[in-house]
Amino acid sequence: MRVLAAGSLRGIWPQLLAHFPHPVETQFGPAGLLRERIETGEPCDLFASANVAHPQALLIKGLASSVAVFARNQLCLTARSEVLRDDDDWFSLLTRPDLRLGTSTAGCDPSGDYTQELFTRMGEAGIPVRERAMALVGGRASAPVPQGKLAAEWIIESDQADLFIGYASYAPALRQIAGLSVLDIPAPFNPRAEYASAVMTPQGLVLADYLQSDQAKAILQQGGFGV
DSSP states (O other): OEEEEEGGGTTTHHHHHTTOSSOOEEEEEOHHHHHHHHHTTOOOSEEEESSSHHHHHHHHTTSOSEEEEEEEEOEEEEEEGGGOOTTOOHHHHHTOTTSOEEEEOTTTOHHHHHHHHHHHHTGGGHHHHHHHOEEEESSTTOOOOOTTOOHHHHHHHTTSOSEEEEEGGGHHHHTTSTTEEEEEOOTTTSOOEEEEEEEOSHHHHHHHHHHTSHHHHHHHHHTTOBO
């Protein structure tokens, strides 16, 4: 079975497949770019996206037979610890013009799309934040995140930015890294990310059904995802 899956599933995927009784070959990447590969003819049995929009687009085009949400996520803000002031929170950090902000790439990577929605929810305060934000990962020409590194960790440690907006499922691991601070973003501002599978072949339906199982949901919850 061949799967194309959102990069944010890379960490939890081996644990999920450890309980799946069939061999699976998986390639990871930004979901928007994976969808484009499928649309141009690349074969796969299942597409696991970090949003519903990309699977739905394949369903509408007749390339997928069904779509189902199997996990949820949200955003968090990672900061270089030394830039924090005593009264800083997520909002004050994002609106400080002296801090460099990194994000994923909207259009190519759903994380970038959710981040743009976050800026919109910030109202007028989000306008200069959007203008300042730098799309550093998840794009067609983006440098790959080094193996063994998380995007926020690499971006900040390599001094490309002082702040990075990414998925909250990474927060437990990021909080273990010296020099980084992770701040939660409140629900009214924080878009809910819905992960969905697109079944591309009858063989892929078996994996899609497994992702809906209680066992898979328990593993996803342990990995920081909502279900």
